[in-house]
Amino acid sequence: MAEIARRRPVGVVTRGTTNPNRLRRVDNWIVESCGDRLRAAADPLVVDLGYGATPVTAVELRGRLAAGVRADVRVVGLEIDPVRVAAAGPAADPPWLTFARGGFELAGLRPTLVRAFNVLRQYDEGEVADAWRTVTDRLAPGGALVEGTCDELGRLGSWLLVDADGPRTLTLAARLTTLESPAELAERLPKALIHRNVPGERIHDLIRALADAWQSAAGYAPFGPRQRWTAAVATLKATGWPVLDRPRRWRLGELTLPWSTVAP
Numbered sequence: 387m388a389e390i391a392r393r394r395p396v397g398v399v400t401r402g403t404t405n406p407n408r409l410r411r412v413d414n415w416i417v418e419s420c421g422d423r424l425r426a427a428a429d430p431l432v433v434d435l436g437y438g439a440t441p442v443t444a445v446e447l448r449g450r451l452a453a454g455v456r457a458d459v460r461v462v463g464l465e466i467d468p469v470r471v472a473a474a475g476p477a478a479d480p481p482w483l484t485f486a487r488g489g490f491e492l493a494g495l496r497p498t499l500v501r502a503f504n505v506l507r508q509y510d511e512g513e514v515a516d517a518w519r520t521v522t523d524r525l526a527p528g529g530a531l532v533e534g535t536c537d538e539l540g541r542l543g544s545w546l547l548v549d550a551d552g553p554r555t556l557t558l559a560a561r562l563t564t565l566e567s568p569a570e571l572a573e574r575l576p577k578a579l580i581h582r583n584v585p586g587e588r589i590h591d592l593i594r595a596l597a598d599a600w601q602s603a604a605g606y607a608p609f610g611p612r613q614r615w616t617a618a619v620a621t622l623k624a625t626g627w628p629v630l631d632r633p634r635r636w637r638l639g640e641l642t643l644p645w646s647t648v649a650p
């Protein structure tokens with residue numbers, strides 16, 4: 387078991403809102419898109435940074451990674467609030483799942499993957515780059531941070547893959563059966579983008595282009611929202627947006643693009 391350093395955690399305590407199954411979309415994406423990093427790792431250590439008032443999403447992350455990537459993956463839930471660390475204790479399953487106090491400095495751990503969800507949302511936009519750098523400087527070689535935001539039930543979400551070279555991709559994800567328009571995703575963008583959804587910014591162009599493509603694909607609605615989303619993403623791609631993932635992921639209500647196409 388890696389040693390947890392006892393030092394002052396970097397960051398501030400924020401609201402602890404969480405919910406069972408809230409992070410299923412990002413977890414499924416992590417299994418698919420970050421699985422190879424974990425399979426190649428000598429020590430498949432994952433940190434769930436800022437797990438909130440209860441550790442339910444950390445428990446779920448360990449379960450999904452163990453089932454979908456490798457059984458010996460270890461998850462450490464780090465939380466800056468010591469009360470929440472103490473409360474998480476009964477859910478621990480050492481060495482596979484443990485909880486400790488820590489912040490962006492990762493309590494001295496060197497994980498291959500960090501998931502930080504709904505954490506930076508409560509910070510200032512100007513603090514984001516430093517927080518990313520503090521985390522990525524401490525990753526194991528080839529490691530990555532998945533940082534994002536979602537609504538309370540996990541129906542709408544978005545996240546960035548950030549590595550030692552900075553942000554690499556943006557993924558948008560929605561529960562299609564309740565989606566009226568992709569414009570709803572604008573409220574659940576990562577902190578680095580949420581205040582940039584204004585004319586003149588690329589993320590604004592993307593959300594508008596996706597909403598327009600969804601509107602033009604209305605004829606697919608009778609065949610179901612998956613067909614409609616798939617048609618909308620295909621239109622987006624055909625009009626020059628460098629969509630990175632495959633139709634198999636689009637059918638899940640996802641869309642991944644290079645960071646460079648949306649960076650402020």
Ligand SMILES: C[S@@+](CC[C@H](N)C(=O)[O-])C[C@H]1O[C@@H](n2cnc3c(N)ncnc32)[C@H](O)[C@@H]1O
Nearest residue numbers: 397399400402403404436437438466489503504
């Ligand atoms: C809204 S909850 C998110 C819970 C869970 N990740 C989710 O998405 O459901 C945010 C949690 O992050 C914690 N937090 C904020 N900054 C942190 C930091 N720098 N390091 C560790 N935890 C942090 C807060 O104390 C809070 O419990």
